[in-house]
Amino acid sequence: xxxxxxxxLAFDLDGTLVDTIGDIHxxxxxxxxxxxxxxxALSDVRAWVGLGARNLIAxxxxxxxxxxxxxxxxxxxxxxxAANAADIASLSAPFPGVADALDSLLAHGARLxxxxxxxxxxxxxxxxxxxLKDRFAAxxxxxxxxxxxxxxxxxxxxxxxxxxxxxxxxxxxxxxxDVDAARAAGAPVAVYALGYTDTAPEQLGADAVFRxxxxxxxxxxxxxxxxxxxxx
Numbered sequence: 001x002x003x004x005x006x007x008x009l010a011f012d013l014d015g016t017l018v019d020t021i022g023d024i025h026x027x028x029x030x031x032x033x034x035x036x037x038x039x040x041a042l043s044d045v046r047a048w049v050g051l052g053a054r055n056l057i058a059x060x061x062x063x064x065x066x067x068x069x070x071x072x073x074x075x076x077x078x079x080x081x082a083a084n085a086a087d088i089a090s091l092s093a094p095f096p097g098v099a100d101a102l103d104s105l106l107a108h109g110a111r112l113x114x115x116x117x118x119x120x121x122x123x124x125x126x127x128x129x130x131x132l133k134d135r136f137a138a139x140x141x142x143x144x145x146x147x148x149x150x151x152x153x154x155x156x157x158x159x160x161x162x163x164x165x166x167x168x169x170x171x172x173x174x175x176x177x178d179v180d181a182a183r184a185a186g187a188p189v190a191v192y193a194l195g196y197t198d199t200a201p202e203q204l205g206a207d208a209v210f211r212x213x214x215x216x217x218x219x220x221x222x223x224x225x226x227x228x229x230x231x232x
Contacts, residue, residue, distance in 0.1 A: 005109030007224055008137075008164025010155055010182075012173035013116035013123055014049055015195030017098055018130060021046055022091030027083040028060055031076055037064050047198035050175045051149075052117040052142045053080050084122055089129040095194065097213030102135045104217040113162035115155055115171065115181070117142035137162035150180035155187065170224060172216070179204045188223050190216070 014020045021042065029039040040048075040060045048059045054077045061068050061076075068076060102112060113136055116123050120141030127133035138161035142148035145157040159169045171182035174195020182189035183205070191206040192213075201209045210219055 002109035003221055003225055004105065006168050008111040008113060008159045008162050008169045009105060009220065010113050010115040010158050010169065010171050012178050013114055013118055015174040016172060016192050017132065018092055018094050018126065020092040021196065023084065023089065024049060026091060027080050028056060030083045031057060031080045032060060034079065037061065046196045049196040050117065050177045053077050081119065081122065088122065088125050092126065094130055094132060095213060099132065101213040101216045105220065106135060108217065111162045111164050112136050113138040113140065113158045115140055115149065115158035117148050119143050150177040152181050152184035155181040155185045170220060176204050179206050190219060190223065
């Protein structure tokens with residue numbers, strides 16, 4: 001049961017481990033309503049998620065024909081984050097099979113970490129509220145590294161924060177930002193097909209795409225375990 005000993009697996013959070021779109025949509029529309037703007041559609045929010053709260057808010061306002069200046073955008077982001085912190089998980093839940101898959105990977109000897117563009121404090125609070133936090137050796141939000149995803153620095157930072165080495169690592173995500181970060185770090189990547197992306201999962205360039213978390217342990221074992229050399 002230690003086939004993954006020495007490997008560190010990094011997971012994206014929103015749209016990969018946890019279905020947070022309801023809370024993201026709620027908090028974004030709270031900010032839009034306070035500004036007298038029309039609410040954003042859930043389908044649009046799913047496509048905008050991935051680069052953190054500030055980028056999400058900027059995209060929402062630009063879709064409505066407004067381009068906030070940096071100072072105003074900072075203020076709007078603070079209000080969004082405050083709304084999220086005040087009610088972190090009322091509309092959020094782990095995707096089906098996540099907890100069992102994480103436990104199986106730990107039983108196989110892997111280290112686990114979170115590599116997300118969500119703020120670290122909110123990520124820790126969310127995972128704690130959902131009973132997942134203690135499975136991870138490190139939780140690294142987009143506010144920690146000098147460069148966040150899709151830059152490889154974020155992925156490498158998360159792997160090393162968990163005590164791992166990038167040469168023995170893998171990313172599990174749902175978007176091109178996850179794939180690009182892992183690829184740039186020289187690591188394999190698996191994509192969850194039911195997450196948040198504006199590109200078809202099969203077109204993201206991942207090593208594998210999966211639809212059910214109960215398939216993930218065997219999938220990662222096949223990606224990471226050395227394959228026997230064929231006899232000649």
